[in-house]
Amino acid sequence: MQIIHRDDIEIWVIDNKYESTWYVDREVSKGSMQYIDRYDSPSGSGLNPVYIRLDNMWQRILRILDYETSGKRILDLGCGAEKGNIESRHFEYTYKPWLGRFLHATSDKTGIDYVGVDIGDLSSEKFKNIQMSLLEENCLINNFTENQFDIVIAQMLFNSPELEKQINNIEEMKDASQESALKLKVNLLPQIERILKPEWVFLWQGGNRELFSEDKR
Numbered sequence: 001m002q003i004i005h006r007d008d009i010e011i012w013v014i015d016n017k018y019e020s021t022w023y024v025d026r027e028v029s030k031g032s033m034q035y036i037d038r039y040d041s042p043s044g045s046g047l048n049p050v051y052i053r054l055d056n057m058w059q060r061i062l063r064i065l066d067y068e069t070s071g072k073r074i075l076d077l078g079c080g081a082e083k084g085n086i087e088s089r090h091f092e093y094t095y096k097p098w099l100g101r102f103l104h105a106t107s108d109k110t111g112i113d114y115v116g117v118d119i120g121d122l123s124s125e126k127f128k129n130i131q132m133s134l135l136e137e138n139c140l141i142n143n144f145t146e147n148q149f150d151i152v153i154a155q156m157l158f159n160s161p162e163l164e165k166q167i168n169n170i171e172e173m174k175d176a177s178q179e180s181a182l183k184l185k186v187n188l189l190p191q192i193e194r195i196l197k198p199e200w201v202f203l204w205q206g207g208n209r210e211l212f213s214e215d216k217r
Contacts, residue, residue: 001193003212004064006205011059020062020069023106024055032105036098054098057155064151064201070111072150075195076100077134077188078157081120085162088120090173095156100127115144119162135166135184140191147197158184158207181207189215 027033028051036051065072080097081088087095100116104127107114115128122129132139134157157163163176163184189212192202204212 001196002201003215004201004203009060009063011056020067023109024058027102027105033102050093050098054102057099073113073148075149075152076116077154078160079116079118081118081122082124084120086165086171087162097125100125133166135187140195144195146194148195150197150200152192152196152202154204156206158211178208181211185211
């Protein structure tokens, strides 16, 4: 298993050779996710932060897969939810399951098999999903088979306010502590290694940059 932090992957290179790099732009402007354009940018830059985050993650996925997406399986831990967790109550757009919605909308083009996992309510989503607490023992290996996924993703999971609430029953809009992130890591990392295909990738962000430094292969 390779453990890769978001910042380990260079995305600021536009490669016109690959049509798939433009799927996000097309879905936002003409496809099933046109409503993203209506979200105002708080910075006034004219670039929507939800769009930027989604576009950046898609480019990272493409680079990991070397643009060979057909038949690849992706698991998204803490994928976001419309309701049912702290983030959905306090953030109108940021923590919604944008990646799952995008990959579902473009699955006919990419051939990617996506599954989202979150403690929040996913019942209204069209992509494959499972509602669960990622702090439960054997939560992943009880639901997925060994060597099932090519990429496991954790975006903003290890610094999630919901994580702090689950561990310490503190409902505040602040990042989870390093101690809480370590508890989640101890529970998830051995399971992630089992459900990932050999030599494939766990891609994470959020929390201390050194959280997985000693675990890198």
